[in-house]
Amino acid sequence: MSFINYLSREINCKIVYYGPGLCGKTTNLQHIYNKTNPEAKGKMISLATETERTLFFDFLPLALGEIRGFKTRFHLYTVPGQVFYDASRKLILKGVDGVVFVADSQIARMEANIESMENLRTNLAEQGYSLDKLPHVIQYNKRDMPGIASVEELRQILNPNGVPDFGAVATTGEGVFETLKAIAKLVLTELKRGGGAGGR
Amino acid sequence: MANPQMVMYEEEFNLIQGIVDRLVREANAQVVFIIDKNGQLIAASGETDQLDTTSLASLTAGNIAATGGIAKLLRENEFTTQFHEGERANIHIQLVGNRVILVVIFDNKTSLGLVRLRVKKASEELNGIFEQLLAKVQDPDHETPFAEITDDDIDNLFND
Numbered sequence: 413m414s415f416i417n418y419l420s421r422e423i424n425c426k427i428v429y430y431g432p433g434l435c436g437k438t439t440n441l442q443h444i445y446n447k448t449n450p451e452a453k454g455k456m457i458s459l460a461t462e463t464e465r466t467l468f469f470d471f472l473p474l475a476l477g478e479i480r481g482f483k484t485r486f487h488l489y490t491v492p493g494q495v496f497y498d499a500s501r502k503l504i505l506k507g508v509d510g511v512v513f514v515a516d517s518q519i520a521r522m523e524a525n526i527e528s529m530e531n532l533r534t535n536l537a538e539q540g541y542s543l544d545k546l547p548h549v550i551q552y553n554k555r556d557m558p559g560i561a562s563v564e565e566l567r568q569i570l571n572p573n574g575v576p577d578f579g580a581v582a583t584t585g586e587g588v589f590e591t592l593k594a595i596a597k598l599v600l601t602e603l604k605r606g607g608g609a610g611g612r
Numbered sequence: 613m614a615n616p617q618m619v620m621y622e623e624e625f626n627l628i629q630g631i632v633d634r635l636v637r638e639a640n641a642q643v644v645f646i647i648d649k650n651g652q653l654i655a656a657s658g659e660t661d662q663l664d665t666t667s668l669a670s671l672t673a674g675n676i677a678a679t680g681g682i683a684k685l686l687r688e689n690e691f692t693t694q695f696h697e698g699e700r701a702n703i704h705i706q707l708v709g710n711r712v713i714l715v716v717i718f719d720n721k722t723s724l725g726l727v728r729l730r731v732k733k734a735s736e737e738l739n740g741i742f743e744q745l746l747a748k749v750q751d752p753d754h755e756t757p758f759a760e761i762t763d764d765d766i767d768n769l770f771n772d
Contacts, residue, residue, distance in 0.1 A: 414617055415620070416620070418621050419622055455667050473670075479765050487652075500678070506650065507650035597767075601763070604763075
């Protein structure tokens, strides 16, 4: 749910990075944080366990520039990927304007990708959203790892609707900003169309 | 409409800011702020210079969401009030109209009793204003700044 403030002339949107455990959601945010000018970003918050697994969420506020005198601000969140944190994932999806699904390209993680994608659909549906109507993009991460599926294969399984998708290596930053730009653009385009939040 | 968009106009903002400013004074608080349940800061008053209000807003909303999740598991509607006591700072968190969150940060210059009393009064007033705001947003004639935005405007945002 975007928030438009006529007084401060700001448009605020919420983007959630979703995907199976250890697929690189937090790494995406860390790269964005490291490569963004200090004046365009706020503090990055990570609510993580002692072993640096996301416990609740990561949060990064980002300013992307102005459109017709309105400052556009994006709040980026990640969900905890581990299966048993489902209750937390549902909470973080509330009020979402756009989703980045981060898939793990390793063949061994294919089932985890599919399970997480189904979980995303279910959790969105519980809140009256449909993934098919919600702006979303897909990132095939870990392209530098051995034992990975081809992008075509991943696309066939995870992207039947043909939404924008990107290969990535989040640890080096490859594909990270391309993914972010694509989702930001989709979210703003959806708002322009007078939609916003895929349930309407 | 499951999840109506939050829009803030000057008229309502001034009313809300007035209530928040008054609450700082009357409760003798350090900081008062209002955020929506998604973690967007709506208004703030008091000694906000030293505070990272964006982070605070996001974490408070996460806190309220988690508490709401616990309430649901216990078949409660919501836990509308939370209070955290520290050595120097205390924080009182109040859910208003199940839509926005009123946060008061205070030290030992005031008391929890006074804060609660003032928060109760402010909550009632805020509830009315947010209902009015919601009605305005749901009015089919209400304008959005997006109507005039072109695809080129959006593209230009991403030209490095």
